Amino acid sequence: MSVPITPITTTLIAPVISVSMPLQVTGIGASYSQFLQSLGTYNYGAEYFYLYASTYAEIGQPVYYNHFDANGNSVSVFLPFAVDPYQQQPALFYETESDQIILTGLSSLQFTVYAGKTMYFKFFATIAYTGSELDDRNLPQGDNTFEELEKAEGISFFDDYCNYLIDNE
Amino acid sequence: MAIKRELIQFTIVNSTDCDYNIPMFQQNVYSVNATTKYSWDVTTAVLSCGTGTIVVNSITYPLTYAATLTGLLSALNALGFGFFCTETVSGSTYIYVVDDTNVYGDLDLCPSGITTTTTTTTTTAGTTTSTTTSTTTGVPTTSTTSTTTTVPTTSTTSTTTTGVPTTSTTSTTTTVPTTSTTSTTTTGVPTTSTTSTTTTVPSTSTTTTTTTGVPTTSTTSTTTTDVPTTSTTSTTTTVPETSTTTTTSTTTAPETSTTTTTSTTTAPETSTTTTTTTVAPTTTTTSTTTSTTTLFENLFFDANAGAGGYTITAIDVNGVTPTLVSGTNVPFNTDGHGFNTTQTGSNQTLNLSITVVLNGCITVTDSASNVSQQNINSSGNYAFTGLVINNTTAVQVSMADNAC
Numbered sequence: 295m296s297v298p299i300t301p302i303t304t305t306l307i308a309p310v311i312s313v314s315m316p317l318q319v320t321g322i323g324a325s326y327s328q329f330l331q332s333l334g335t336y337n338y339g340a341e342y343f344y345l346y347a348s349t350y351a352e353i354g355q356p357v358y359y360n361h362f363d364a365n366g367n368s369v370s371v372f373l374p375f376a377v378d379p380y381q382q383q384p385a386l387f388y389e390t391e392s393d394q395i396i397l398t399g400l401s402s403l404q405f406t407v408y409a410g411k412t413m414y415f416k417f418f419a420t421i422a423y424t425g426s427e428l429d430d431r432n433l434p435q436g437d438n439t440f441e442e443l444e445k446a447e448g449i450s451f452f453d454d455y456c457n458y459l460i461d462n463e
Numbered sequence: 464m465a466i467k468r469e470l471i472q473f474t475i476v477n478s479t480d481c482d483y484n485i486p487m488f489q490q491n492v493y494s495v496n497a498t499t500k501y502s503w504d505v506t507t508a509v510l511s512c513g514t515g516t517i518v519v520n521s522i523t524y525p526l527t528y529a530a531t532l533t534g535l536l537s538a539l540n541a542l543g544f545g546f547f548c549t550e551t552v553s554g555s556t557y558i559y560v561v562d563d564t565n566v567y568g569d570l571d572l573c574p575s576g577i578t579t580t581t582t583t584t585t586t587t588a589g590t591t592t593s594t595t596t597s598t599t600t601g602v603p604t605t606s607t608t609s610t611t612t613t614v615p616t617t618s619t620t621s622t623t624t625t626g627v628p629t630t631s632t633t634s635t636t637t638t639v640p641t642t643s644t645t646s647t648t649t650t651g652v653p654t655t656s657t658t659s660t661t662t663t664v665p666s667t668s669t670t671t672t673t674t675t676g677v678p679t680t681s682t683t684s685t686t687t688t689d690v691p692t693t694s695t696t697s698t699t700t701t702v703p704e705t706s707t708t709t710t711t712s713t714t715t716a717p718e719t720s721t722t723t724t725t726s727t728t729t730a731p732e733t734s735t736t737t738t739t740t741t742v743a744p745t746t747t748t749t750s751t752t753t754s755t756t757t758l759f760e761n762l763f764f765d766a767n768a769g770a771g772g773y774t775i776t777a778i779d780v781n782g783v784t785p786t787l788v789s790g791t792n793v794p795f796n797t798d799g800h801g802f803n804t805t806q807t808g809s810n811q812t813l814n815l816s817i818t819v820v821l822n823g824c825i826t827v828t829d830s831a832s833n834v835s836q837q838n839i840n841s842s843g844n845y846a847f848t849g850l851v852i853n854n855t856t857a858v859q860v861s862m863a864d865n866a867c
Contacts, residue, residue: 298569299508301501309496310561311483311546312476326473330490338471338488360486366772366821367865402489407477415487416472423467 311407333399338419339392343375346385346414350377352406353386361401373403392420481536481548494545497563503570506555510535510572516789518568519544524799525763525789532556535572541767542798759854760788760801761830762813766862767798772821773839775862779814780806780852794818796862807854813847815860824867830856836867 313326324332345353354377360370373395375386395403397419407413444450477483486492515526517539528538532549536558539547545562560567762785764775774796778785783806790800804811813827823839831851839845852858 296509296571296573298571298574299503299505300569301503301567304500304502306498306500306561309498310477310479310500310548311485311494311496312474312478313487313495314474314476316472316474326496329471330488333488333490341468360489397488399488399490402486404484404486406482406484407475408482409477409480411477413475414472415475416470418468418470421467421469 330399333397336421336423338397338417338421340390340395340397340417340419341392342418343388343390344385344414344416345375345388346383348384348411349408350384352408352411352413353377353384355406358404359395359401360404361396361398479546479548480550481546483546485546491564493562493564494560497545497561499563500559500561501567502550502557502559504555505532505535505558505570505572508572512573514574515570515572516574517542517570520566521568522791522799523789525760525801532558543767758786758788758803759857760803761807761852761854761857762802762804762860763857764790764795764800764802764860764862765798766796771796772823772864773817773819773862775815775817777814777816778802780804781812782814801857804852807852809851810848811850811852813850813858813860815845815847816843817845818842821864822866823862823864826859826861826863826867828859828861830858832856838866840866 315324315326315329347353353375355375357373357375358370359373360368363369373388375388377386395401397403444453473487475485475487483494485495510528510530510532513528513530513534515528515535516523517526518524519542524542526535526538526542528534536547536549539558539560544565544567545560547558547560550557550559558570762778762780774794776794778793783804785802785804785806788801788803792800809831815825817839819839819842824836825839825845825847826834826836827847827850828834829850830853833849833851835847835849837845837847850858
């Protein structure tokens with residue numbers, strides 16, 4: 295009969311597996327946690343990937359994009375991040391369509407982070423989100439609050455003012 | 464809906480000694496950026512049985528793993544909670560996980576699922592003749608037998624073991640009286656067999672050891688202290704691939720004899736020990752203790768592949784509700800629920816009542832490794848028929864999302 299092993303609980307000063315966003319020009323950028331919390335409200339369509347590490351094995355490994363299809367079934371897609379045998383740096387650039395890899399919080403990019411290693415990961419994203427009153431909403435009554443007001447009042451103040459400026463230039 | 468474009472960049476640092484397959488940009492991956500560390504000291508832990516349990520969020524999850532530290536880590540990571548790793552601190556080996564959300568409890572390796580049988584027989588004899596016969600049928604997972612006999616003038620001890628354990632260790636120490644005859648017969652070939660015999664020899668001593676079958680590795684060590692006036696030793700061995708025999712002899716024979724037999728055997732769940740003592744000695748004390756613990760978990764629900772889309776609300780086998788052994792009882796849609804059903808044998812029917820939100824698939828692998836699958840696409844009852852259920856290999860019910 296074995297004796298159960300009770301865990302020793304400690305609080306570390308720094309996490310052993312950390313994901314952070316680098317410092318911005320204007321100060322500390324958003325945290326990874328904040329990024330995750332934004333998912334759902336903000337959906338990120340990745341257009342370009344850039345991956346940098348200290349070894350070729352890290353950037354040349356299989357990367358999987360996991361997501362769900364319209365029927366609710368999970369789908370795992372392999373992304374062919376191929377390393378050029380003549381390249382000089384363990385870095386990789388990969389181009390996708392913005393609707394091919396979408397990060398929503400339910401999807402993920404899965405790859406191995408090796409023991410004691412650091413990876414740098416960047417992507418250029420098209421971000422779709424619920425707009426504010428000043429954003430283009432593409433509604434029949436107008437694109438924004440000002441156009442709604444104009445249509446409701448039967449006037450076109452800004453267009454008229456614009457035409458006035460053009461006519462008097 | 465509005466659209467904008469932005470550059471997003473991350474630095475990912477893994478400062479552990481383990482590789483991790485991390486699903487980036489997915490919520491609820493709790494080991495990332497966590498600082499609460501749970502460590503288990505496994506320096507002296509025995510991993511050989513390949514089973515165990517761990518408590519996470521007050522729920523006990525069963526573990527089945529290859530009997531190594533690496534195998535145990537894989538099994539812990541497969542639970543889907545935090546990322547586990549090992550480290551060595553001041554000569555001690557620890558398994559640890561860093562997680563701010565889940566709360567981890569005891570790690571129990573090789574726990575009560577193993578059956579342990581301990582039989583102790585003590586005979587204090589004052590008569591001229593004493594005969595002790597022990598017969599063991601069926602080999603338990605771990606069996607320890609200890610026999611101490613204070614032998615009278617003439618003593619005959621016979622031990623017969625039937626069944627082939629994985630590992631067998633037999634140790635016999637005899638301080639022999641004037642005339643002593645010891646006969647040991649072992650049938651069956653264990654994977655590893657170690658036999659050690661120590662005899663303090665009297666005036667006349669006859670020792671016969673017969674081993675039938677060739678174990679993969681066999682080590683036989685015989686030490687004889689005191690050389691008798693007349694001594695005949697006969698050993699017949701069908702020689703194994705590796706064999707080592709060491710014999711040492713010296714002097715003096717006592718009037719009193721003590722025989723101790725200790726055997727440790729790894730094998731099945733049922734053990735029957737019968738001890739018969741004929742020709743009652745002046746004083747005889749016999750005590751037999753047999754302890755068998757825990758119901759065998761012969762029905763296990765596994766949702767490692769992820770099953771959140773449907774819930775099992777009722778379980779029965781041939782209409783008989785099984786007994787919960789580990790995890791939580793129905794209803795559930797998570798991993799790690801073990802049951803014991805009394806409905807064992809062939810051609811059993813497992814009935815599951817399921818409430819469905821998303822489509823899924825259930826795969827049942829019975830005790831004879833027969834596999835059957837069914838798509839789970841509407842709420843109702845699902846029956847898996849023709850199953851073989853026994854108390855040696857658990858029936859695995861694997862729950863997963865998506866169609867089969």
